[in-house]
Amino acid sequence: MEGREFKDAMYDGLAKLLKALSNPFRLEIIEMLSQGEKSVEAIVQITNLNFANASQHLQVLKNNNIVKSRKEKQYVYYSLVNDEFLALYQHVVKYAVTEIAELEKIMNRQRTDNQSGNAVSLVELESMIKNNNVLLMDVRPSVEFEFGHITGALSLPMNELMAKLKTLPADKEIIAYCRGPFCVLADEAVRILTEQGYNVRRLDEGYPEWKMKQLEMNHSN
């Protein structure tokens, strides 16, 4: 193979991968799957796509080795192909929200509207947990919590939040987290709990970011 042919093949392949990623619905699907595997039905519900369209997008992701599927009974479950891909996706998101002015602005506005402006980073969280006086609260649906969560977190899904308000200690600072930087559940929790007089902030990142960070640390040891 000549040098030119080789390069063309590599750039074509790269472009194919990036093309598969360059659609907002497919990105939303990827984001969903970063919380664990989901049925097509669940994907349809959350994305507001119809079945045929969602299926089409899923095929694109599958043909580009971004997701894999397994069949159980009459349902098909999709999940991300591996953690390397998740790390890449997170890098893209991180770049976008820190380096693209437009997205940074939207993100900040969202956080201000929800009174969750001063978010805590994963690094800060670590030292806060060491100093102990903090309650880490996972506000995702319990299925997602069960699939995996930050060590030491308490599961308190949004729909149970109001009912279980009294069980929360008034003296501890509360850190709420959910799926990641785009997830608004934690914002919502911060808004509600602030109104109720709690000292609460959100975590900048979510469970998948924490998970990848753990993997990285294990790898470098």
Next chain:
Amino acid sequence: MEGREFKDAMYDGLAKLLKALSNPFRLEIIEMLSQGEKSVEAIVQITNLNFANASQHLQVLKNNNIVKSRKEKQYVYYSLVNDEFLALYQHVVKYAVTEIAELEKIMNRQRTDNQSGNAVSLVELESMIKNNNVLLMDVRPSVEFEFGHITGALSLPMNELMAKLKTLPADKEIIAYCRGPFCVLADEAVRILTEQGYNVRRLDEGYPEWKMKQLEMNHSN
């Protein structure tokens, strides 16, 4: 802003960035610019695009904050917008060549054809340099070497290689490197020098990967 609106805005923004990256010519331009700034003319020559088309692609990259331009005399010079982007691009490439079977295969075939199969990684290089008996050789054009190169490397551009063969020590192992994993100059050098009886291997990565690694190390200190 409602949660749905917010998410849509974020995914649209992300998709826009990825769309700008999802074209083989634009990727080739990015790869070129990772060696330093280039004039439109240089970009046209290497990519085989015509001026109007190259300019169009450059506008796309510029509108998405991937490249920036500066004008000097009648020439316009383009360069990558910052190192964060370069790091992201390198992550994409690394993912693609290690996780996408198709690209991995093409890469391996290329290396086998050029007798440069057992490439050295940056990590290996480091320890080899400590143990000293190795000559690190940069085979890129001298302009690129002058813009930046791996510490301790000798500049020996491909077009001078044959002429300066005798100046190379026969007792040292030679490591040739160029622009990165897609660059075939180092393969070419390995082929030629092996024929001449030298003990030579190529570096898996290139100058930009080394540069980013240095930055990372400085950052974590």
Next chain:
DNA sequence: CAAGTATTCAATGTATTTATTGAATACTTG
């Protein structure tokens, strides 16, 4: 095995991306 449900396939029209062409602009140099 019939009926129901989950998912995918295939076909079509529309929107978007890309290459090509020719002209316009901007800058330099004599």
Next chain:
DNA sequence: CAAGTATTCAATAAATACATTGAATACTTG
């Protein structure tokens, strides 16, 4: 300031991506 050069702009045609629709498939359960 005229002529030449580098780059961009604008318009168009061709290729590709996407949403929508209706049907087909595959599987489960009674």
